[in-house]
Amino acid sequence: MNCTNEPKDGKIHIVATTGIIGDILSSSLDSHVVIDVLMKPGVDPHLYKATAGDVTLLLNADIIIHNGLHLEGKMGEVLHKLSEKKVVIAMSEQLPKHRLRYIDGAYDPHLWFDVELWSLALEGILKQIQQNYPKVIQDNADRINQYVEKLHQLDHHVDSMISLIPKERRILITAHDAFGYFGNAYDIQVIGLQGMSTLSDFGMNDLMRIGDLIIDKKVRSIFVEKSIAPRSMEALLHNVQTRGGTVRIGGNLFADALDTPGTKAGTYIGMFEQNVTTIQKALQ
Ligand SMILES: [Zn+2]
Known part of the structure; x- marks a missing residue:
């Protein structure tokens, strides 16, 4: 190991912005690292501002890992400044550009x-x-391999769960446009009432347009999101019902944040499994 990189307590301090990043890191790395997460369970990353405590953690970190593509929209400046003196890495930068969704002038x-x-x-x-x-990496190699294998199994599991839903019923309507990659990967049409960031609002036009689609395609269920107030989906429900359509709230999905540690959806894999079960049950 490079001695200039040797931390004082013998551990590498990694700070992750979101719980989803923190979980996959701590699921693959155990020895020699301390992993801290800035955003608490249920927190909306689009709206999150770094606290004074966060800045201290970030300044003491050896490595900072964030999602990128403006998910942490209000932390952009802080992360940019830190990148001048620290190792700051974005998840999104690890992927080839052609694998990223580019919608209305922005990457998803x-x-x-x-x-x-x-x-x-x-x-x-x-x-x-x-x-x-x-x-x-050397001392965590087994843990890493096991976790990557679990992710591989999860990918197959999701595929087979979604394929249980008849093709014409594979329409996932949620509060904001968080499930685009999900739709591409697992062959389900995805519609978000708000845009890709929860900063954007929705209008009467959006309610009418999506309401029409629900009535036309006889969509059975729409979904609320845990980190967003349910009023938007309730407005959509009301819009459809007053026009004689029947649709219900099919469940509560985790979109941009995990549940509290120790619960099923407190990990990335558990969150994904829980979401997919909710979606499959409500749409099948
Ligand atoms: Zn989002």
Whole structure:
């Protein structure tokens, strides 16, 4: 190991912005590292601002890992400044540009909803860590391999669960446009009421347009998201019902944040499994 990179307590301090990033890192790395996560469970990353405590953690970190593509929209300046003196790595930078969704002039940051893509991004991050701290990767090799294999199994599981839904019923309507990669990867049409960031609002036109589609395609269920207030989907429900359509809230999906640690959806894999079960049950 490079002695200039040797931290004082013998551990490499990694700071992840979101819980989803923190979880895949701690699921693959254990020895020699301390992993801290800035955003707490249920927090909306699009709206999150770094606190004074976060800045201290970031300044003391050896490596900072964020999602990129403006997911952490309000942390852009902080991350940019830190990148001048620290190793700051984005998950999105590990992926070839042609694998990213580019919609209405912006890249879609919700990469984790394609398991294969997210796994690829993780492997890219681990390679970068290896360049700076080879012993970390060497001593965690078994753990990394086991986790990557679990992600591979998850990818297959999601595929087979979605394929249980008849093709004409594979329409996933959610509060914001977080599931685009999910739709591409697992062959399901995806519609978000709000745009790719929760900063954008929705209008009467969006309600009417999606309401028409629900009535026309006889969509059975729409979904609320855990980190977003349910009022938008309730407005959509109301729009359809007042026009004689029947649709219900099919469940609560985790989009941009995990549940509290120790619960099923407190990990990336558990969150994904829970979402897919909810979607499959409500649409099949
Ligand atoms: Zn989002």
